[in-house]
Amino acid sequence: MKKSSFLLFLTSFILVFMTPVAQAAPQPLVRVGLWTGQQSVVVGSSVAYAVETEQEQPKWARFKAGEQVVIAWKPNGMTVNGKTLRGQTLYLRSNTESARWEVNRKKYRGDIVLRQTTGKTGLTVVNEVPMEEYLYGILGKEISAGWPAEAAKAQAVAARSYALNLMLSGDRHRQDGYDLCATVHCQVYGGVDTEAPDMIQAVAATKGLAAYYNGQPIHAYFHASSGGHTEDSENVWGNALPYLRGVADVDAQAPGSAWEKRFNARALETLLTQKGKGVGVLKSLDLSPLSKPGADRTESGRVRQLQVAGDKRSLSLSGVQMRSYLDLPSALFDIRVVRALPSELDVSVETSYGATVEKKMPVSLKEPAESGRWNDPARIHRIIRPADDIVIFSGHGRGHGVGMSQWGARLLAEKNKYDYKQILQYYYQGIMLKKAY
Ligand SMILES: [Zn+2]
Known part of the structure; x- marks a missing residue:
């Protein structure tokens, strides 16, 4: 090998091994506020689990799969089945990620954290769940099973963009100690009980994909049906968002419109x-x-x-x-x-x-x-x-009429054979679709 080609080899060797491998950002953890101001909460798990605080990990707070435990609020702490546990934040712990938690008879993935409710008595229950699994619990509530796959995928991207947007702006529930609540105020989230196989598939098929405008995830409003024409955002909320312009819609004759x-x-x-x-x-x-x-x-x-x-x-x-x-x-x-x-x-x-x-x-x-x-x-x-x-x-029409019409998305997929990207670009103008992680 000549000296020059050896140098070239060495340089490319260094370049290849010194260049950092482009790493995908990890998916964000969504902190969903399930309840606030609870005097007591009944919890359980599909696997063996422990109840701990940042100060105490007592042996007696270990429970079998399916065993129910009552956690109650006290002015300066919490009790677990009547016994006081010192600390401000309580965690349900298991040694497997596949645990399904049960809180007040509803099932959740991820982790469950309880703490004192800000500004009033009682407990706040927070479900900390990876974004993709959070979306499983959103979509079942938003679209019924059996909708066309492309409409379901469009809904998955819209719900993901909406959640990312709220998390980035970050001020909705900062005082409450979580990112989003589980009601219409943010996005209706029902946990495992509302999951449906079609919707899990729609989330998986669009993993990490979100709609952006000017480099920011969009405030992806959606509604049941527009009744034939969607609305400019300022006519409903006063703020004109460039990607939320009214468009003629195909859903005027949608059932129930x-x-x-x-x-x-x-x-x-x-x-x-x-x-x-x-x-x-x-x-x-x-x-x-x-x-x-x-x-x-x-x-x-x-x-x-x-x-x-x-x-x-x-x-x-x-x-x-x-x-x-x-x-x-x-x-x-x-x-x-x-x-x-x-x-x-x-x-x-x-x-x-x-x-x-x-x-x-x-x-x-x-x-x-x-x-x-x-x-x-x-x-x-x-x-x-x-x-x-x-x-x-x-x-x-049903709903505020801004952004994507769910019935319109369904009809665009069924009749016009639109794919989910075309559906999203139809209702949200000038957006760019890209992976958030
Ligand atoms: Zn909220």
């Missing part, structure tokens, strides 16, 4: 008063029809503003407020006011003996046209007889 909710005019009056939005005797509601939308609707057709007039005052309420006050499935709705119809009528019937008796007969009458004055514009919905009139809200 159309809905109707009826209120007696008096009941509606009372409901609004209870929410601090009373107007006196309800006189009219002012909202342009979806078939001829005005400036009181957003581009997606959702209600931006609705005028409620009474004999005391007149108010402008947003579609988001109406949805929340009246518990409407979505803010994409029309209004009409009709007179209540009887479901039975008194009729005189002649018996076979020739006598006449009064009888109640069930009837189904065709709903009359909207009450009001003949020259009222289509946007005015007048209440003429508050005791009899029925205000009907009829709409489309």
Whole structure:
């Protein structure tokens, strides 16, 4: 070997062995707050386990698989089956990663940690679980089994991005000592009991993959169905996120998308008063029809503003407020006011003996046209007889309408043969998909 080629060999040898091997970042551990303020908690495990604190690892706190233990809160510590254990943080320990913990009759993977609840009495129960296993417990709650694989994968990436986003911003539950709670406030998490094989597969097939915008995991909002058009984020929460723009959707005819909710005019009056939005005797509601939308609707057709007039005052309420006050499935709705119809009528019937008796007969009458004055514009919905009139809200879609529609994702996969990446890029604009770990 010539000197120069030996040097070349040596250099490449050094380069190969000195270059650090690109190591995948480990998947993050998600600390999920399962409960707070618990006076006592019943725990168990699928394997033999121990209950310890940072100060004590007593022999008596070792238990068999399936053995249930009561952990109770005390002002300056905790008791395990009535015996005091010194320390502020309590751990359930086993010598295997396959342990399934049972807490208050629900099953969890990962680790279980208990500590004093911040700011009030009782115990906080935290489930520390690797991100991928956390997602197993999310998806079963969000989509039912049997959905197309591509829609389930899109949901897995959305839920992962959403969790990463919340964990990075990190301030939602910092005071509480965990990253995310297990309710709609963050993401509904049901642990092992909600896991389904299809969903575990969807998580595994997209392992570590998340949606990014400007280098940050996105706030991947999703909802059940948009009713035909998704919504710009600012129309619901006030903050305009560039990747959360409304798009035309394929889910207008999705099962369960159309809905109707009826209120007696008096009941509606009372409901609004209870929410601090009373107007006196309800006189009219002012909202342009979806078939001829005005400036009181957003581009997606959702209600931006609705005028409620009474004999005391007149108010402008947003579609988001109406949805929340009246518990409407979505803010994409029309209004009409009709007179209540009887479901039975008194009729005189002649018996076979020739006598006449009064009888109640069930009837189904065709709903009359909207009450009001003949020259009222289509946007005015007048209440003429508050005791009899029925205000009907009829709409489309379920949920806030921002980001991915779960029904839309399903239909895009089934009918348009979209893969999960196309589905995600359809609902979240300008995103980049990459592995977070
Ligand atoms: Zn939360």
